[in-house]
Amino acid sequence: MAIQRLISGTEVSKHNTRESCWIIVHGRVYDVTDFLPEHPGGMKIILKYAGKDATEEYDPIHPPDAITTNLPPEKHLGVIDPNTVTQVVREVTTEEIARQERHERKPPLDEILNLHDFEAIARAVMPEKGWAYYSSAADDEITHRENHLAYHRVWFRPRILRDVHQVDWSTTILGQKSAMPVYISATALGKLGHPEGELNLTRAAGKYGIIQMIPTLASCSFDELVDATVPGQSQFLQLYVSKDRAITKRFVQHAEKRGIKGLFITVDAPQLGRREKDMRMKFEDTGSAVQQETGEKVNKSEGAARAISSFIDPSLAWKDIPWFRSITKMPIILKGVQCWEDAVLAAEAGLQGVVLSNHGGRQLDFARSGIEILVEVVAALRERNLFPNPNFQIFVDGGVRRATDVLKAVALGATAVGIGRPFIYAYSAYGQAGVERALTILNEEFEMNMRLIGAPTLKDVVPAMVDASNITMHVSNVPDDRLYHANYESMQRSELRTVMSKL
Numbered sequence: 001m002a003i004q005r006l007i008s009g010t011e012v013s014k015h016n017t018r019e020s021c022w023i024i025v026h027g028r029v030y031d032v033t034d035f036l037p038e039h040p041g042g043m044k045i046i047l048k049y050a051g052k053d054a055t056e057e058y059d060p061i062h063p064p065d066a067i068t069t070n071l072p073p074e075k076h077l078g079v080i081d082p083n084t085v086t087q088v089v090r091e092v093t094t095e096e097i098a099r100q101e102r103h104e105r106k107p108p109l110d111e112i113l114n115l116h117d118f119e120a121i122a123r124a125v126m127p128e129k130g131w132a133y134y135s136s137a138a139d140d141e142i143t144h145r146e147n148h149l150a151y152h153r154v155w156f157r158p159r160i161l162r163d164v165h166q167v168d169w170s171t172t173i174l175g176q177k178s179a180m181p182v183y184i185s186a187t188a189l190g191k192l193g194h195p196e197g198e199l200n201l202t203r204a205a206g207k208y209g210i211i212q213m214i215p216t217l218a219s220c221s222f223d224e225l226v227d228a229t230v231p232g233q234s235q236f237l238q239l240y241v242s243k244d245r246a247i248t249k250r251f252v253q254h255a256e257k258r259g260i261k262g263l264f265i266t267v268d269a270p271q272l273g274r275r276e277k278d279m280r281m282k283f284e285d286t287g288s289a290v291q292q293e294t295g296e297k298v299n300k301s302e303g304a305a306r307a308i309s310s311f312i313d314p315s316l317a318w319k320d321i322p323w324f325r326s327i328t329k330m331p332i333i334l335k336g337v338q339c340w341e342d343a344v345l346a347a348e349a350g351l352q353g354v355v356l357s358n359h360g361g362r363q364l365d366f367a368r369s370g371i372e373i374l375v376e377v378v379a380a381l382r383e384r385n386l387f388p389n390p391n392f393q394i395f396v397d398g399g400v401r402r403a404t405d406v407l408k409a410v411a412l413g414a415t416a417v418g419i420g421r422p423f424i425y426a427y428s429a430y431g432q433a434g435v436e437r438a439l440t441i442l443n444e445e446f447e448m449n450m451r452l453i454g455a456p457t458l459k460d461v462v463p464a465m466v467d468a469s470n471i472t473m474h475v476s477n478v479p480d481d482r483l484y485h486a487n488y489e490s491m492q493r494s495e496l497r498t499v500m501s502k503l
Contacts, residue, residue, distance in 0.1 A: 005078030009085035016051030018043070022077065024053040024085075025067055029077040035070065053085070060130070060191040063221035099125060109430060109437045115401045115422040116483035118438060122193070122425035123487065130192035134424055135489060136277035137361040143369075144361030145488065147399030150369035152478035153470045154408045159454030168457045169446040170209075173416045174262045174331045174352065174393060176234040179209035180446060181410050181458060185397050185418030186215035186238030186264070193428030196220075199228055200427035204435035206230040208443075213264060213418065216240040222251075226258045236262040238335060240269065243313040245323075252328050263328060264355065268336025270314035273363040276491060321349050333395070338367055340380035343394070347386045353393040353415075360398050360420060370396035371409055372471050378413035387413065401484065403445030410458055411466040 007029045015022035021033045023046065036043035049057060058067070068076070103125045112118060123131060137144030171181045184205055190197030197219040198212075205212040206229055213236040214225050222237075229235065237260045242248045252263060324332055331352035337343050338358060346354050356374050358367035374396055381387035387394075396409045397418030406417045426434035455461045 006081050007078045008081050012080065013051040018047060018050075021046065021050045023049050023051075024080050025055050025058050027080050027082070029080055030067060030071055031075045031077055032067075032071065034075070053080075060219060061189050063218060063224070065221045065223075095128075099127065106429065109433060112430075112434075112437055112441075114441060114483070115426075115438055116487055118422055118425040118429055118434060119487045121429040123489065126193060126428050130189075130428065132277045132280070133189060133192055133275075134187070134421060134428070136275035136279075137365075138273035138275060138363055139365035141361060141365070141491060143358055143365050143367050146474070147358070147361050147369045148401060148481065148484055149399075149478065150371050150471065151399060151405045151408060152481065153468070153473065154371065154412075155467045156404075156408075156453055157465050157467055158452060159465070162454040162456065162460075164451040164454060164456055166456065167447055167450040169443075169450060171416065171458055173211060174236075174333075176211060176261050177209070178211055178234075178416065180442060181406055181414075181416040182442065183211040183213055183236065183395075183416055183418055184423055185420035186213040186218075187420045187424050188215050188217035189219050190215075190424065190427075191219035193424055194431055196427075196431070198225055200432040200435050201423060202228040202235075203432050204427075204439060206233040207436065208439040210439065211236060211261075213238050214260070216251075216266075222255070223258070226260075234261045236260060236264055237330075238264045238266060240266055240312045241316050241320075242311050243315075244311075249327050252324075252330075256328050256330050260330060262333060262352075263324070263330045264333045264335040265324065266335045266359075267316065268338065268357065268359050268363050269312060270316065272312075273359070273365075275362055277489075280492065318345065318349070321351070325350070333393075336363075337377075338373055340373075340376045343377040344380055344384060344386065347381060347384075347389070347392045352391060353395060355395040355397060355418065356414075357395075357397045357418070370398045371405075371412070374409060374412050374414055375468055375471050403442055403449050406442075406446075407449060407453065407455075407461055408466055408468075410461045411463055412468060413463070 012022050012024060012029055014020075015031070015033075018036065019033065020031075021036060022029055022031050024030075032046055036046055045057070046054070106121055106125060112121070123135070126134075169180050171178050173181075173183060184201050190199075190201070194200055198214070199220055201212050202225050211234045212225075214222060215238050217240065218225065226235065237252075237255045239248070239252065242251075255263070321332075333353040333355060334342075334346050334351060335355040336357050336359060337346065337354040338356070343354050343356070354377075356370040356377060358364065358370065361367075374394065377394060378387055381389075381392075386392065393415040394413055395416055395418060396414045397420065400406060400409075400417050400419050401422060409417050423435055423438060426438040428434075430437065450456070450461070453461070453465055455465065
């Protein structure tokens with residue numbers, strides 16, 4: 001093994017400009033000068049740490065192998081001499097002390113009774129930056145709230161005197177067994193909520209027999225998440241398509257070789273939406289010393305979402321579908337379909353399914369909910385003899401908080417439902433144990449509610465069991481969901497700055 005060069009902190013600190021930019025990550029020194037224009041989050045964030053240790057900023061929003069994968073070997077300069085690095089003593093703010101104190105006062109897991117509870121605790125104990133990223137949605141967040149509210153416009157028509165001594169809510173998703181009609185939907189930047197990030201989801205999913213969708217923008221590396229599975233555990237991959245198709249091809253084919261069972265191509269994000277709660281978290285960042293010295297304008301309004309997403313290709317179109325089919329044999333599902341016309345096109349193109357989704361309300365505000373779109377999609381597919389079709393499955397995500405929400409979607413034609421935020425809130429508050437508790441709660445809710453609606457198996461959860469006649473009535477009166485609205489954090493206005501005394 002080659003002996004790595006030992007580099008002093010003084011030498012690193014000299015390379016703090018756009019023309020020569022070195023950073024330290026996990027005790028290793030890298031020359032990222034040539035990479036600055038290519039960084040998906042832009043060069044500003046790297047320049048902020050030019051000549052310094054960037055590990056603390058790097059970890060929550062990058063897989064551990066991101067820097068070694070993207071930089072050629074000659075840019076790996078060596079290891080930092082720990083005796084020459086001045087340890088930065090970070091001030092513990094009163095806000096951080098208060099947050100840690102709240103962490104100590106969390107209720108025990110057996111007092112968490114529903115998925116809403118996880119959100120309430122996560123909001124109290126998470127760092128503000130992570131909470132802002134996870135909870136934020138587009139513009140006025142109308143769609144974010146509508147995603148959940150729409151389920152209140154669907155009511156059950158239970159059947160009685162059916163033998164429900166034994167009930168079974170297991171199913172098959174894209175040919176893969178699942179303990180329930182739920183999969184863990186892809187959500188980015190898992191380490192903003194917990195040091196082990198998406199690994200909490202992988203381990204819990206393996207233990208409970210459900211499927212995890214790995215996000216392109218995970219904080220953990222792809223291989224790390226695959227390596228953490230147990231024998232027989234299935235995973236899907238959510239794909240943001242890169243402008244560089246060679247990168248996308250390598251990623252997709254590597255995923256297939258590692259045993260991924262479904263490719264979910266995100267099609268509702270040619271540009272990421274404006275998520276103002278996330279964006280406001282950047283207002284206190286003054287940028288790097290280099291930027292201030294050169295007079296470069298610092299854009300403080302991007303937030304974590306835009307900082308990681310500039311690589312996404314806005315030119316992705318229907319003409320690209322044959323190319324995807326040529327590079328993989330995995331089932332291909334379009335994630336982010338929002339009308340029946342596109343669902344029909346997907347079925348006619350020979351794809352294996354669609355996810356009716358508006359990105360958790362994080363993209364286009366006033367996009368309709370997945371459950372509302374489901375009704376029109378099933379009707380349109382039936383008219384064309386494209387539904388039911390075992391080779392074309394329909395999924396829904398967004399706003400799901402109860403097993404009753406899932407059962408409504410199944411009754412209306414969905415194979416399964418994706419759940420995202422509740423699981424990341426669960427591990428942000430309690431780690432892997434939180435995700436396991438969330439899955440236990442869902443199992444208990446499925447058992448109870450399948451008995452109460454008179455459905456021994458999911459095949460018995462049919463359209464006649466629900467009344468969705470008001471699904472399109474966006475102004476209809478529905479009972480207020482007190483738990484949901486108690487958790488919802490209202491958006492903030494801009495305010496006058498506090499006047500600082502000159503004395």
